[in-house]
Amino acid sequence: MIDQQASSSPRGDAVPPSTDGLVLDRVAIRLAGRQLLALDHRVAPGDTLTVMGPSGSGKSTLFAFVAGFLDPAFEAVGRVCLNGRDLTLLPPRCRRVGLLFQDALLLPHMSVGDNLLFALPANVKGSRQRRAAAEAMLSDVGLAGHFSRDPATLSGGQAARVALARTLLAKPEALLLDEPFARLDQDLRATIRDLVFQTIRARKIPAVLVTHDPADAQAAGSALVEIGSGEGTTV
Amino acid sequence: MPHSVSPKALKLFGVRSSTALREHQNKSAGFPGLPRHGAALVVYGIAALFAVPVGIGLIGVLLPAFGYMPALGGRALSLEPVRALLAEPGLVTSVLLSLASGLITTAVAVVGVALFLAAFYDTAGHRLAQRALAPLLAVPHAAAAFGLAFLIAPSGLIFRVLARIFGFDRPPDLLIIGDPWGLAMMAGLVAKEMPFLILVAFAALPQADPTRRMRLSASLGHGRILGFLLAVWPGVYRQIRLPVLAVAAYASGVVDVALILGPSTPAPLAVRLVTWMNDPDLSLHFMASAGAVLQLLVTGLVLVLWLCGERLAARLRHRIGIGGRRLAEDHWLRLLSAVPVALAGGAVAFGLVWLSLWSIAGFWSFPDIFPPSFNFSTWSRVITSLGGPMATSFIVAIASATAALGLVVVLLEARRRQFGAAAGQKLRLPPLVAALIYLPLIVPQIAFVSGLQVTILALRLEPSILMLSGVHLIFVAPYVALALADPWFALDPRYEQIAASLGHGPIRTLFRVRLPMLTRPVLTALAIGIATSVGQYLPTILIGAGRLPTITTEAVALASGGNRRVIGAYALLQMLLPFLAFSLSGSLPRLLLRRRGAMKPR
Numbered sequence: 001m002i003d004q005q006a007s008s009s010p011r012g013d014a015v016p017p018s019t020d021g022l023v024l025d026r027v028a029i030r031l032a033g034r035q036l037l038a039l040d041h042r043v044a045p046g047d048t049l050t051v052m053g054p055s056g057s058g059k060s061t062l063f064a065f066v067a068g069f070l071d072p073a074f075e076a077v078g079r080v081c082l083n084g085r086d087l088t089l090l091p092p093r094c095r096r097v098g099l100l101f102q103d104a105l106l107l108p109h110m111s112v113g114d115n116l117l118f119a120l121p122a123n124v125k126g127s128r129q130r131r132a133a134a135e136a137m138l139s140d141v142g143l144a145g146h147f148s149r150d151p152a153t154l155s156g157g158q159a160a161r162v163a164l165a166r167t168l169l170a171k172p173e174a175l176l177l178d179e180p181f182a183r184l185d186q187d188l189r190a191t192i193r194d195l196v197f198q199t200i201r202a203r204k205i206p207a208v209l210v211t212h213d214p215a216d217a218q219a220a221g222s223a224l225v226e227i228g229s230g231e232g233t234t235v
Numbered sequence: 236m237p238h239s240v241s242p243k244a245l246k247l248f249g250v251r252s253s254t255a256l257r258e259h260q261n262k263s264a265g266f267p268g269l270p271r272h273g274a275a276l277v278v279y280g281i282a283a284l285f286a287v288p289v290g291i292g293l294i295g296v297l298l299p300a301f302g303y304m305p306a307l308g309g310r311a312l313s314l315e316p317v318r319a320l321l322a323e324p325g326l327v328t329s330v331l332l333s334l335a336s337g338l339i340t341t342a343v344a345v346v347g348v349a350l351f352l353a354a355f356y357d358t359a360g361h362r363l364a365q366r367a368l369a370p371l372l373a374v375p376h377a378a379a380a381f382g383l384a385f386l387i388a389p390s391g392l393i394f395r396v397l398a399r400i401f402g403f404d405r406p407p408d409l410l411i412i413g414d415p416w417g418l419a420m421m422a423g424l425v426a427k428e429m430p431f432l433i434l435v436a437f438a439a440l441p442q443a444d445p446t447r448r449m450r451l452s453a454s455l456g457h458g459r460i461l462g463f464l465l466a467v468w469p470g471v472y473r474q475i476r477l478p479v480l481a482v483a484a485y486a487s488g489v490v491d492v493a494l495i496l497g498p499s500t501p502a503p504l505a506v507r508l509v510t511w512m513n514d515p516d517l518s519l520h521f522m523a524s525a526g527a528v529l530q531l532l533v534t535g536l537v538l539v540l541w542l543c544g545e546r547l548a549a550r551l552r553h554r555i556g557i558g559g560r561r562l563a564e565d566h567w568l569r570l571l572s573a574v575p576v577a578l579a580g581g582a583v584a585f586g587l588v589w590l591s592l593w594s595i596a597g598f599w600s601f602p603d604i605f606p607p608s609f610n611f612s613t614w615s616r617v618i619t620s621l622g623g624p625m626a627t628s629f630i631v632a633i634a635s636a637t638a639a640l641g642l643v644v645v646l647l648e649a650r651r652r653q654f655g656a657a658a659g660q661k662l663r664l665p666p667l668v669a670a671l672i673y674l675p676l677i678v679p680q681i682a683f684v685s686g687l688q689v690t691i692l693a694l695r696l697e698p699s700i701l702m703l704s705g706v707h708l709i710f711v712a713p714y715v716a717l718a719l720a721d722p723w724f725a726l727d728p729r730y731e732q733i734a735a736s737l738g739h740g741p742i743r744t745l746f747r748v749r750l751p752m753l754t755r756p757v758l759t760a761l762a763i764g765i766a767t768s769v770g771q772y773l774p775t776i777l778i779g780a781g782r783l784p785t786i787t788t789e790a791v792a793l794a795s796g797g798n799r800r801v802i803g804a805y806a807l808l809q810m811l812l813p814f815l816a817f818s819l820s821g822s823l824p825r826l827l828l829r830r831r832g833a834m835k836p837r
Contacts, residue, residue: 069732071654092735099736101729108833109751118747119737152832170737 295686337487382586
């Protein structure tokens with residue numbers, strides 16, 4: 001059962017930005033004078049806010065806004081706060097928001113291990129420790145022993161797991177998921193979906209999932225926001 | 236309970252103004268350390284850097300053309316240089332040759348490329364052409380011209396084969412090289428420009444959506460060739476228009492190919508200008524400058540006529556399109572369509588084989604097809620005397636191509652960042668920036684390089700490797716930009732979004748993500764830049780003032796000597812560096828990324 005109102009604050013009553021989790025504080029985005037969406041919402045640690053809507057409704061725009069990539073053509077108001085930090089004016093690299101897309105987007109010129117080491121923060125010192133951390137993460141996603149593999153030789157499911165491992169290694173405080181299961185076949189989709197949501201809950205990371213698939217929303221199991229084209233936003 | 240927030244209510248929210256956010260968006264989209272306007276400044280600044288020398292050069296030509304050049308005693312404006320120019324015998328013929336060369340060369344090359352793509356898009360022929368392109372592009376103009384000359388001369392390969400068949404034992408008494416109509420010169424230019432146009436057309440093809448459009452036209456009953464020409468080619472041509480105009484401008488003002496294959500009584504206008512500019516009688520400089528202005532007008536006329544021709548072609552295409560013809564049976568035309576490209580590629584390839592044979596041939600009389608004996612005496616002579624020009628060619632080519640690559644990378648990256656990290660596939664260079672970058676290719680070299688030479692003389696600067704590299708950079712940069720812009724903008728921006736989300740800054744992302752992922756196009760662009768620099772004749776001869784000979788200037792200087800063995804050796808040496816560069820651009824990524832399946836060319 002999806003609770004559509006689980007974490008929404010009452011209208012006009014702002015969620016305190018200092019709260020733990022990801023707070024979309026009275027966010028509204030417009031393009032050329034047309035309002036694409038308006039949202040006021042808190043995603044608690046370990047919860048996932050699912051955003052659904054037809055193509056062009058502004059799902060990816062919301063994703064870009066939270067990640068810090070919003071095109072200047074869009075007009076945005078409101079704030080994004082993460083565990084009490086105001087991210088709104090921070091560059092993407094300082095936000096600690098991990099991204100997962102529908103393609104794994106592993107860097108094709110690096111091995112699986114190098115992709116993971118690329119994500120590992122510099123404060124993990126020493127090549128042995130760094131490799132150990134990367135291998136442990138690979139093991140966590142069920143890919144022990146794949147450190148030296150070429151990303152091109154991985155199956156879709158394996159690539160998705162490596163992408164998740166890479167994202168988690170950077171120790172994100174929030175996750176943005178842009179239809180991350182859309183390219184996977186039916187059986188694999190359920191497996192990876194479970195892995196992702198279990199990880200989110202286990203690590204208590206607030207997440208925003210953008211999807212077309214009601215099954216994804218069902219699996220996410222918490223708040224659902226439907227955004228539509230036109231003037232307003234429906235929650 | 237559903238709720239919506241109206242724009243009015245949003246104003247009441249008002250904890251963070253949209254202005255502050257917008258400023259932040261503008262800033263974060265910009266070049267590292269610069270706001271978005273800074274990125275725009277970088278884009279226009281670098282483009283202007285490539286175009287400013289053209290402006291300076293044009294001023295440096297215009298003033299002496301009207302008698303003003305204090306260094307040579309011209310202290311007042313006058314029409315005397317123009318009068319002297321108009322009194323030159325054979326001037327009209329020279330102008331007509333330049334005009335015809337610009338128009339005919341471009342028309343044959345463009346039609347040949349269009350027909351080839353129409354007949355062979357997505358076939359084995361297409362893939363073969365893709366593979367053969369790099370070595371063909373590596374051949375400098377002068378080397379290709381020598382190769383063609385060795386093939387079509389009365390004592391060349393073609394007549395030796397004909398002599399075997401028809402039984403004659405002396406070369407026919409025909410004026411083929413240097414014919415008064417300039418046909419051999421135009422053939423040489425077509426052979427060299429066609430691979431270049433195929434390269435840019437290949438890059439433009441994906442944006443023209445050829446597969447779906449051809450399927451659509453086939454479903455309407457069109458034959459392959461007509462379907463491509465009506466449905467796909469206009470989309471390709473729109474994108475390659477600037478390179479086509481560059482070919483027209485180059486062909487109307489060409490010097491090196493004209494010196495090797497062109498007529499001499501009279502020669503095309505640009506060749507005569509170089510002769511006057513290098514004349515020990517410095518007073519001829521005024522007339523040469525007036526001639527450079529005339530060359531500018533001739534090239535301008537070529538471009539105007541070409542643009543008129545474009546309109547006529549569009550009307551013709553429209554008529555055919557609405558006329559209902561389908562040309563469904565076009566097998567014969569498909570075969571014919573291979574001829575121009577095959578002839579061009581074959582002429583360059585066979586010519587080079589022939590050059591290499593000559594360079595090691597002993598006594599080789601007509602009509603023997605192969606030399607009866609071989610020796611390396613020519614090479615041993617050539618190599619001992621060529622150290623200086625080879626070193627100059629290498630240093631200038633590597634310096635100018637590397638600098639051009641660096642500047643183009645900064646320009647493209649700044650352009651991309653003007654539109655934020657989400658900018659991707661649909662991004663292009665703005666028309667003004669493209670015009671500024673390609674200006675040195677549209678304005679005839681002779682018209683502004685001679686002006687640059689005058690400016691350098693006026694500033695009492697001595698020719699140096701650095702200066703020569705700087706001038707080469709002007710001609711190298713447009714080709715590097717042409718080769719790199721599309722792949723640069725086509726890379727999926729989400730890779731960089733992921734890198735940023737992992738905590739990496741823009742510079743690290745550039746060096747760890749973008750550049751490694753674009754290894755192949757970056758190295759290809761560098762190789763094209765090196766080949767362009769090695770092939771520069773006119774800028775080298777004018778800016779170097781004869782004191783900085785390169786392998787190309789030495790090779791062209793040999794054209795009048797007629798020693799085929801030495802010419803063969805020089806032409807091959809001219810190809811050495813570009814060939815090395817293209818080989819490395821192909822093999823290095825293969826070697827470095829041999830374990831990375833996704834990085835292999837498809």
